[in-house]
Amino acid sequence: MGTKRKRSVTAKKKARATGVRLLVGTRKGAFVLTADGKRDKWDISGPHFAGWEMYHLKGSPADPNRIYASQTSGWFGQKIQRSNDGGKTWEPVGDKFVYEGTPGTHQWYDGTQHPWEFKRIWHLEPSLTDPDTVYAGAEDAALFRTTDGGKSWQELPGLRSAKGHLWQPGAGGMGLHTILLDPSNPDRIYIAISAAGVFRTDDAGKTWRPMNSGLKSPYQLPDPDAEVGHCVHRITLHPSRPGVLFMQKHWDVMRSDNAAESWSEVSGNLPTDFGFPIEVHAHEPETIYVVPIKSDSEHFPPDGKLRVYRSRSGGNEWEALTKGLPQRDCYVNVLRDSMAADSLDPCGVYFGTTGGQVYGSANGGNSWKAIVRDLPAVLSVEAQTLT
Amino acid sequence: MIRVLLPTHLRTLARVRGEALLELPGPVTLGSVLDAIEAAYPVLRGSIRDHVTLRRRPFVRYFACEQDLSHDPAETLLPDPVATGAEPFLIIGALAGG
Numbered sequence: 001m002g003t004k005r006k007r008s009v010t011a012k013k014k015a016r017a018t019g020v021r022l023l024v025g026t027r028k029g030a031f032v033l034t035a036d037g038k039r040d041k042w043d044i045s046g047p048h049f050a051g052w053e054m055y056h057l058k059g060s061p062a063d064p065n066r067i068y069a070s071q072t073s074g075w076f077g078q079k080i081q082r083s084n085d086g087g088k089t090w091e092p093v094g095d096k097f098v099y100e101g102t103p104g105t106h107q108w109y110d111g112t113q114h115p116w117e118f119k120r121i122w123h124l125e126p127s128l129t130d131p132d133t134v135y136a137g138a139e140d141a142a143l144f145r146t147t148d149g150g151k152s153w154q155e156l157p158g159l160r161s162a163k164g165h166l167w168q169p170g171a172g173g174m175g176l177h178t179i180l181l182d183p184s185n186p187d188r189i190y191i192a193i194s195a196a197g198v199f200r201t202d203d204a205g206k207t208w209r210p211m212n213s214g215l216k217s218p219y220q221l222p223d224p225d226a227e228v229g230h231c232v233h234r235i236t237l238h239p240s241r242p243g244v245l246f247m248q249k250h251w252d253v254m255r256s257d258n259a260a261e262s263w264s265e266v267s268g269n270l271p272t273d274f275g276f277p278i279e280v281h282a283h284e285p286e287t288i289y290v291v292p293i294k295s296d297s298e299h300f301p302p303d304g305k306l307r308v309y310r311s312r313s314g315g316n317e318w319e320a321l322t323k324g325l326p327q328r329d330c331y332v333n334v335l336r337d338s339m340a341a342d343s344l345d346p347c348g349v350y351f352g353t354t355g356g357q358v359y360g361s362a363n364g365g366n367s368w369k370a371i372v373r374d375l376p377a378v379l380s381v382e383a384q385t386l387t
Numbered sequence: 388m389i390r391v392l393l394p395t396h397l398r399t400l401a402r403v404r405g406e407a408l409l410e411l412p413g414p415v416t417l418g419s420v421l422d423a424i425e426a427a428y429p430v431l432r433g434s435i436r437d438h439v440t441l442r443r444r445p446f447v448r449y450f451a452c453e454q455d456l457s458h459d460p461a462e463t464l465l466p467d468p469v470a471t472g473a474e475p476f477l478i479i480g481a482l483a484g485g
Contacts, residue, residue, distance in 0.1 A: 075446040075480045076434040092430045
């Protein structure tokens with residue numbers, strides 16, 4: 001007992017010595033939420049870039065004060081902003097995203113081929129080691145990279161050679177929304193596209209393979225086991241086990257234990273296996289979180305109850321986490337890039353809703369509290385653990 | 388001196404207060420004004436016209452002296468009051484809502 005108490009006190013001291021910064025992208029601007037290690041009181045700054053759609057903001061793991069942000073507008077196009085001081089000040093950097101060579105075509109809604117057209121950047125993924133290197137996921141789906149801090153961007157065109165002519169946009173657009181960098185292998189990157197599926201490179205982006213074996217989409221594709229075309233909503237991994245991946249698909253929660261070579265369903269006892277985000281606990285690689293949504297035609301939680309579901313066994317067995325979350329009359333959605341975890345002890349978990357709430361849990365999901373309630377619709381949430 | 392009025396979002400982006408003022412050595416055409424504003428404020432490249440094709444973005448409009456010049460070619464001469472600075476050249480975010 002004495003040892004336990006001592007360990008607990010040590011953990012608390014450690015927690016107090018650190019802090020968390022949440023980077024929140026919304027339909028009408030960006031917000032930066034900061035707290036100390038207790039994660040009880042939050043300072044909220046913003047809106048930054050008021051009125052612009054802020055699809056995604058993410059800090060460099062190599063330099064947490066270096067943050068990149070995707071700023072976009074139906075009127076005025078794509079901008080990329082960079083901060084070198086943790087989000088206090090920003091400067092625009094390069095935003096010229098041009099498909100390499102002749103852009104080519106992909107499948108269109110009417111069965112014809114349609115030229116690739118750049119619309120926006122959905123996701124920014126800074127390198128694990130170099131603050132000047134960042135990957136950007138685009139709509140229409142393509143992967144771009146900068147190695148000069150955002151001044152210039154080049155496409156990695158090999159991705160679109162991976163059966164790109166068969167990719168077809170879903171209702172939400174054909175966006176490259178997830179980029180996972182393998183911490184154990186700098187040449188390996190996973191990406192996911194809505195609605196094309198998961199792809200992997202093992203040669204730093206030169207060549208790519210579809211990695212969708214085991215995914216089944218019986219009501220979306222004529223061939224439910226098709227090599228491409230699956231509506232993958234989000235994938236994630238724990239850095240200590242980069243060969244184990246978890247996926248929230250349009251329907252089904254999936255996992256792979258062989259670096260996405262094959263997938264198996266782990267939806268288990270979820271009330272519905274439709275949803276958008278999926279996140280892994282910072283210290284427990286088999287603990288994962290999803291937010292079930294009733295269906296693709298009703299993008300809100302079942303029964304008006306906002307429930308995060310946690311599995312401590314890597315899927316199949318799920319428990320509802322409801323303490324502090326609205327359990328009646330709640331009809332918000334949680335979008336794919338809107339859930340994140342910090343790496344404090346205990347692990348903090350956060351998510352934002354289309355109703356403008358950002359909820360946080362400082363105890364791995366056991367209880368939740370609204371950090372802020374009335375932001376514009378939240379598009380993305382990223383957590384930075386500050387030391 | 389050419390006076391250019393930008394929409395609020397682009398003024399914020401370019402950190403312009405009020406109107407942007409441009410000196411143009413040659414003929415004051417639609418294209419030369421757009422070239423000049425992008426040269427003076429590089430952050431606006433891609434936000435008024437496409438980076439590569441230089442085509443007007445779909446929800447951007449060009450107004451001058453109560454005329455809509457949005458569909459006019461780049462070599463169109465702007466009205467004298469704009470060329471002399473008596474009237475501003477307006478870059479507008481189009482009405483695109485419901």
